[in-house]
Amino acid sequence: MLKVDKVNFFYSKVQILKNISLRVNDGEFVSVIGPNGHGKSTLLKTICGLLTPISGSIKFENKEIIGLPVQNIVDMGLVYIAEDRYLFPEMTILENLKMGAYSRRARAKEEENLEYVFHLFPKLKVLSKHFAASLSGGEARMLAIARGLMSNPKFLAIDEPSFGLAPNLKVKVFKTIDEIKRKGTSILLVEQSIITSNCIDRVYALEDGKFVFEGSKEDALKNESIIKLFLGT
Amino acid sequence: MNIETFFNLLLAGVTLGAVYVLMAMGLTIVYGVAKVFNYAQGSFFCWGGYFAWYLIERFQWNYLISILVTIVISFFFGILFENIIILPLRRFPNWEFTVIIVTLGCALLLDNLILVLFGPLSKTLPFLMEGVITFGNFTISIHNMLMILIAMAILVTLDLFLKKTRTGMAMRAVSQDITGAKIVGLPVNRLYSYSFGIATMLSAMSAILLIPRTLLYPLVGWTTLLKAFVVIVLGGLGNIKGTIIAAIILSIVEIFTSYLIGGIWAMPIFIIIMIVILIFKPKGLFGTW
Numbered sequence: 001m002l003k004v005d006k007v008n009f010f011y012s013k014v015q016i017l018k019n020i021s022l023r024v025n026d027g028e029f030v031s032v033i034g035p036n037g038h039g040k041s042t043l044l045k046t047i048c049g050l051l052t053p054i055s056g057s058i059k060f061e062n063k064e065i066i067g068l069p070v071q072n073i074v075d076m077g078l079v080y081i082a083e084d085r086y087l088f089p090e091m092t093i094l095e096n097l098k099m100g101a102y103s104r105r106a107r108a109k110e111e112e113n114l115e116y117v118f119h120l121f122p123k124l125k126v127l128s129k130h131f132a133a134s135l136s137g138g139e140a141r142m143l144a145i146a147r148g149l150m151s152n153p154k155f156l157a158i159d160e161p162s163f164g165l166a167p168n169l170k171v172k173v174f175k176t177i178d179e180i181k182r183k184g185t186s187i188l189l190v191e192q193s194i195i196t197s198n199c200i201d202r203v204y205a206l207e208d209g210k211f212v213f214e215g216s217k218e219d220a221l222k223n224e225s226i227i228k229l230f231l232g233t
Numbered sequence: 234m235n236i237e238t239f240f241n242l243l244l245a246g247v248t249l250g251a252v253y254v255l256m257a258m259g260l261t262i263v264y265g266v267a268k269v270f271n272y273a274q275g276s277f278f279c280w281g282g283y284f285a286w287y288l289i290e291r292f293q294w295n296y297l298i299s300i301l302v303t304i305v306i307s308f309f310f311g312i313l314f315e316n317i318i319i320l321p322l323r324r325f326p327n328w329e330f331t332v333i334i335v336t337l338g339c340a341l342l343l344d345n346l347i348l349v350l351f352g353p354l355s356k357t358l359p360f361l362m363e364g365v366i367t368f369g370n371f372t373i374s375i376h377n378m379l380m381i382l383i384a385m386a387i388l389v390t391l392d393l394f395l396k397k398t399r400t401g402m403a404m405r406a407v408s409q410d411i412t413g414a415k416i417v418g419l420p421v422n423r424l425y426s427y428s429f430g431i432a433t434m435l436s437a438m439s440a441i442l443l444i445p446r447t448l449l450y451p452l453v454g455w456t457t458l459l460k461a462f463v464v465i466v467l468g469g470l471g472n473i474k475g476t477i478i479a480a481i482i483l484s485i486v487e488i489f490t491s492y493l494i495g496g497i498w499a500m501p502i503f504i505i506i507m508i509v510i511l512i513f514k515p516k517g518l519f520g521t522w
Contacts, residue, residue: 050415074418086413088406099406102399103418151418 001026001155001186007056009046016042018209029187029199034206040190041083044157048080049073075103077154083163085144089133093124093143096132100150109152117146120176138169155186237370242492246485248377251384252443254480256461258391259432261470265408266428268329269319272336274436275454276343281307281437282444282453283347286356296359300441304434311433312426347451356449380442404428463503467510
């Protein structure tokens with residue numbers, strides 16, 4: 001479904017992504033792990049269209065998406081949920097969610113998705129008239145994921161959804177992502193740690209802008225250099 | 234000063250405030266959504282006036298049709314302006330600063346174009362409607378009354394548009410978080426265009442309301458622009474209620490100042506008020522977005 005091929009990205013003169021190639025097949029849950037500052041967020045931002053790489057190709061459902069405006073990519077069904085959330089602070093939860101369903105594809109399913117999202121995150125329904133600026137860290141994370149779901153994604157690119165959350169919330173977030181995966185959405189998850197979800201199909205390890213490992217989750221946990229990568233930092 | 238004069242002055246102030254509010258709203262919307270401080274807004278105001286004048290005087294069109302055509306054309310002019318002049322600049326770093334110089338340059342271009350096309354002599358625009366209405370001791374011109382009613386109607390419509398329509402909400406979203414707007418798939422370029430279209434339309438409407446009371450001359454937009462700027466500083470960029478209150482207060486001050494010590498003192502008093510308020514409340518009377 002998503003095919004990233006030899007992508008390079010520079011920020012000013014610094015190369016952040018070095019010859020990155022990855023693929024996510026239909027319905028797969030792929031995780032990219034790596035320490036902070038090594039390019040994980042940049043990778044997702046490049047895939048979703050916020051950033052443009054200097055070379056390489058990114059194909060979504062066999063269509064080249066490099067250079068397309070973000071709104072077109074969202075319309076195709078590729079939705080990015082950022083670590084920074086980027087919520088609309090002076091709009092209510094409900095309004096934020098409505099904005100998530102702006103694209104034509106999403107608008108058709110707005111009622112259905114709203115119900116689904118409130119089922120996944122009942123707290124959002126309770127707080128639906130509150131302004132996004134008044135939410136706690138955990139609630140804001142939930143809203144960011146919920147808003148991404150309102151865009152009716154076929155493919156979700158999620159950036160560190162559990163960062164800074166209390167352990168019980170972390171668990172809840174990953175259970176929710178698992179449920180989303182079970183419904184058939186393809187997922188590309190970026191995280192610092194590998195201990196996130198049981199439904200992960202494949203893992204890539206990103207170090208210093210390059211992939212240093214690709215394989216199943218079990219193989220990753222047995223791999224010594226991977227373990228060093230995470231315990232060593 | 235007797236009570237009659239007082240109320241007449243108050244009224245003149247409020248009607249003037251109506252115009253400043255509309256201009257300030259235009260500036261606010263363009264700044265909030267498209268992130269452009271549009272120095273050419275005064276020239277748009279001026280062009281609105283001259284365009285209407287041309288249709289009325291040269292083409293001899295019906296007044297109502299002329300102003301409606303002017304308003305519609307101003308909307309599309311705003312859209313063109315954003316797409317042709319501002320959009321290409323966005324891809325460059327530091328474009329927020331470049332764009333200020335560019336809009337200033339466009340203002341000069343538009344002003345001089347007016348001078349070339351229409352000449353330096355002042356012209357006039359007709360009132361919305363001639364005549365006065367009397368309530369007991371009190372007389373108010375129909376045009377002034379319409380100014381208040383129309384400005385209120387425009388503000389209410391604008392408010393409903395921004396709060397209840399999908400496009401209006403999208404524009405608010407863009408003004409609050411542009412990256413968030415992109416990742417939910419909002420058509421940001423189109424929304425930038427709409428913001429300019431709306432702002433230019435508001436300038437044209439202001440011109441049609443105000444110019445009949447003053448005169449139409451090539452630099453007529455600048456005083457209104459500067460006053461709208463002070464309104465925004467006081468009321469808070471983006472704050473609708475603050476802008477309305479600031480506009481009414483400032484325009485009443487302007488009218489009373491003109492009456493008591495002369496029109497020349499209006500602008501200096503504005504600046505003094507602005508400086509004093511900013512010293513105590515740097516974010517304006519009501520804060521920012």
